[in-house]
Amino acid sequence: MRTWSRRVTVFTSVLTAGAVLAACGAGGRPDDSEGGSADVVGVTEDSIKIGAHFPLTGVAAPGYSEIPSGHKAYYEYVNANGGIHGRKIEFVVRDDAYNPTQTSQVTNELVLSDEIFAMVGGLGTPTHSAVVDFLNGEKVPDLFVSSGSLQWGDDVESKPYTFGWQPDYETEGKIVGQWVKQNMPDARVGLFLQDDDFGEDGEKGLRQYLDKQIVATERYTSGNTDVAPQIAALQAADVDVVLGFNTPSYTALTQLTAKKLNFDPKWFYSNVGSDPELVGSLLARFSEGAVKDGSSLLDGVLTTEYIPGVDTPDDPWMELWQQVWDEHGGDAKLTNYRVYGMSQAYTFVQALQAAGPNPTREGIVEAIEQAGTEFDGPALAPFRYSGDSHMGISGLRVSELKDGKADPLTPVLVTDIGDTPITEDNSGAGNDSPPEDGIPDPIS
């Protein structure tokens, strides 16, 4: 009996002490109840915390792990210039190693323990698919997914908080398909596709225009680096042009394999797989063999573009990115992946501006739906954001690589998923330049 009462005493005293401490805490932090954003997770008077999952280790890390460094550099640039509405942006990156199980785990940490305001730029189709329902269930804005899968934007009702960013693969497939149909009407077309949403969505777009011309479809599994059997099958089908929806390392692998097989068709690589800087540097090494120069090996390769990249250093946007990178990026070189990250970060800052001085989770989603089509940014074509669609950039242009530079073959073409026709973009999105201070102005 005595021990019991002693326990009660201890228990109550702990409880009392806890209550007193809690009361002190509440009294000691008056900021929380002021400023109108007290209840918004991740937002304080002078900071806003966002986060994302990226593969920093593992097979997908090469290249992709550079994207968050672009984000960080741009946020630091914004913070150094006073932040947005007086708030500094804090960007938390967690490593999921491109493994969906880990994506779920790190997203839980980001949302529940880091308490981020929004997810910005989470990378990968298989990885992000694993967490998109959780984020929408928790009503966490899931902005600008780093993937061109259709699912981020084509079903607003079931995923009201998720937004795509880059042109979706179907749109890219349609524009490429039309170009091939118009310019190579008699060519036998072969497809080389990654065996997931990436290849599937791309194929859907391509087949709208090329269904009759496609004579062979080969798929590769990411991770299996032996593509000779696939390339041999394309060669056997006697194709004149190969359209590839694959990642950059597979661009290099297909080129090397084709050399081995003495197979010389016209090559097209989707934007994801064509980074001439990266692929060129991968192939340049093989000059000890028969290839003289890596970038010249890619001469004549067709691809698409939707933001300016490191091959156009004089573009006003690239000048801004270079300045940001020099000031906040560290010693490493500016790459197209970092440019991608900064371009995405720019869109987020725009969205934050549009959400006003007291951002809320619902508020920023509404702001993007309302003002998203007017966001001026590095993108060559406007965004498609609205109450009905959360699809990202609406188009791109077809280019040909020459000496490691992309030479435009078409004006910027825009379309949408489904049977929306392809038209020339007349919004002027490709000709704008960044504001003087490099930080987007609030949209009035």
Next chain:
Amino acid sequence: MQQFLTTALNGLTQGMIFAAFALALVLIWRSTRIVNFAQAPMAMITVYVALVIIDAGYSYWLGFAAALLSGLLLGAVVERVAIRPVEDKPHINAVILTLGLFIVLHALAAVIFGSRYRSFPAPFGLSGFKVGDMNIALTGFGVFSILAVLAVMLLLVLLFRFTNVGLMMRASAFNQEVARLLGVRVTRMLTQGWALAAMVGSLSGLLIAGGNLVHPAYMDSVVVFGFVAAVLGGLDSPIGAVVGGLILGLSLSFVSGYIGSEVVALAALVILMVVLLLRPGGLFSHAPARRV
């Protein structure tokens, strides 16, 4: 016909690469009776050593030699530092330890060398030969790989069958206590076994890397297929490892080319299951006649 030939030749070179890796596994199994899961990252580290040397402007062959040498060293060091403390414990302890090493070496390589893709040069041409209209999908480097693997296999057979050292290595792996009683310096044999196996591992790493892209995880798929090849051949037999590698390489190449690359991993599993059902010890196993 062209497609068939290309797919077959590609399977042949792939199979030889699996075989090279399987040989390293066989070697360590024969000399220490454990399976070394850290074989691939150890080889990967030495390939990066070669890359650093080649990048500094030295010749390919200097890098090649340096990789083999650092493999030899790394194997010995790993055995002395990491494996020695658990050597008299059950074998499973050492095996788990190699799994841990796998992770540590991976992370270390990413920290030191970065995780981006880098291209690794090849000393010979990378274009296929042409005979009339037929294209022979074998490159100079592919031929070199095949010859190198066959040579290593031959050397291993000679080592284990005809030399004293080979006999002592087998003895100390088989029964340490008895070997010690017979005057074999068991610990030295174990270190030698690790060092040699790591060197063969480096060679397989170099053969895979030549004319290809490397990054810290570039050998991971080879771990799986090389392991399957070694088990196919019976883990104990160098010839079995090469035959296992060839069977696997050819079948996977045909599966990938004529059925689809998505079933490649499944096909490897099916082959492994069928072989183990028919011959539980692997294709080249000896009947365990005197097991009591």
